[in-house]
Amino acid sequence: MALWRIRATVDDRPGYLSVLTASLALRSVNILAVQVHTTEAGAVDDFLVDAPDSMTEAELLAAIAKGRGRDAYVSRAEAQGLVDQPTRALALAGRLVHEPDALGEALVALLDATEVRWRPEPLAGRPGYDAGRMSLADPAGGSFEVLRHMPAFTPAEYARAQALVELSGAMARRQDEQTTLLLPDGAELVIRTATMDDLEALRGLHDRSSTGVPGRRAPSDSRLARLLEPAGAGRTLIALTGDRVVAMANLLAEGDLAEVAILVDDDWQRRGIGTALLRRMLAHAERVRFAAVIAHTAADNVAMLRTLRRLGAGPADRDGAMVSVTLPVPGDRPVNVRVTDRS
Numbered sequence: 001m002a003l004w005r006i007r008a009t010v011d012d013r014p015g016y017l018s019v020l021t022a023s024l025a026l027r028s029v030n031i032l033a034v035q036v037h038t039t040e041a042g043a044v045d046d047f048l049v050d051a052p053d054s055m056t057e058a059e060l061l062a063a064i065a066k067g068r069g070r071d072a073y074v075s076r077a078e079a080q081g082l083v084d085q086p087t088r089a090l091a092l093a094g095r096l097v098h099e100p101d102a103l104g105e106a107l108v109a110l111l112d113a114t115e116v117r118w119r120p121e122p123l124a125g126r127p128g129y130d131a132g133r134m135s136l137a138d139p140a141g142g143s144f145e146v147l148r149h150m151p152a153f154t155p156a157e158y159a160r161a162q163a164l165v166e167l168s169g170a171m172a173r174r175q176d177e178q179t180t181l182l183l184p185d186g187a188e189l190v191i192r193t194a195t196m197d198d199l200e201a202l203r204g205l206h207d208r209s210s211t212g213v214p215g216r217r218a219p220s221d222s223r224l225a226r227l228l229e230p231a232g233a234g235r236t237l238i239a240l241t242g243d244r245v246v247a248m249a250n251l252l253a254e255g256d257l258a259e260v261a262i263l264v265d266d267d268w269q270r271r272g273i274g275t276a277l278l279r280r281m282l283a284h285a286e287r288v289r290f291a292a293v294i295a296h297t298a299a300d301n302v303a304m305l306r307t308l309r310r311l312g313a314g315p316a317d318r319d320g321a322m323v324s325v326t327l328p329v330p331g332d333r334p335v336n337v338r339v340t341d342r343s
Helices: 018-027 057-066 085-098 102-110 157-179 196-210 221-228 273-288 300-310
Strands: 002-010 029-040 043-052 069-074 115-119 135-136 143-147 178-182 188-193 235-241 244-254 257-264 293-296 317-319 324-328 335-341
Touching: 002 018, 002 029, 002 057, 002 188, 018 029, 018 043, 018 057, 029 157, 043 188, 043 244, 069 115, 085 102, 085 115, 085 273, 102 115, 102 157, 135 157, 178 300, 196 221, 196 244, 196 257, 221 244, 235 273, 244 273, 257 273
Parallel strands: 257 335, 293 335
Antiparallel strands: 002 043, 002 069, 029 043, 115 143, 135 143, 178 188, 188 235, 235 244, 244 257, 293 324, 317 324
């Protein structure tokens, strides 16, 4: 006996699937697995079958046609095809939980794709598919083009692919939301995305950082709330030791521009925390593709100016007690970010 994969469309009417299966059974074809994809053209039936060794592709096609199947596609199958699609999809989802960057490989396995192409540019239009091509947004940036000569993609396959894309994006965000930062002196901090539950801790950080600085006031709770839940492509990160917040960085988006603010507890300054947070914010700015980057800081903040120069800042433009510099962001498109010093 030999394994074959069969895909054929039948009218989505009572009894038509049984006509097709009966036609195959009359030729000693044993159906091992079946899936039904609903489409506008009818029900697309996907079979894994065990057929006599002597049966040819032409004989299988003839049996399908006699069973009222149309647009038929048949190909030899391997033993791994015995794993049904729900089981395969769950296994691939499990892999993405641990390896969200393996999305391209997962799409190949899920869809039996001929080729998966990744491009750094985002999709020109909406995700979608046609007979032999599927376009999907990469949650990490860029886009995927999935190609398959035969059989044609179905709505069910597109929905499964979209589910994997969403899972990969969720896991990538989760990994990105919390990391451990090892400082040069051996101390460890947890860096994660801020939430509204951090309001009290952030108020404490601002209060401590405002002490002894003439004219500096801690922001109101409503202002802190807006920082914790920035609109659009904005983002806020905090650095913690235990339950104590010792640093904060937030990116506030305004159209195709962004402003990044950094605040480090007085006792934790000059230990590389601000640089680490700024690098993460610039990476985020690159992913969301803002348009153009201006960094603003106090003219006497030597540490911040040194950090900005290390990150590629251009010549400083001084305006009283403040200076502005152009800070490039890696990527094909220039990104402008205004950096506000709060230290």
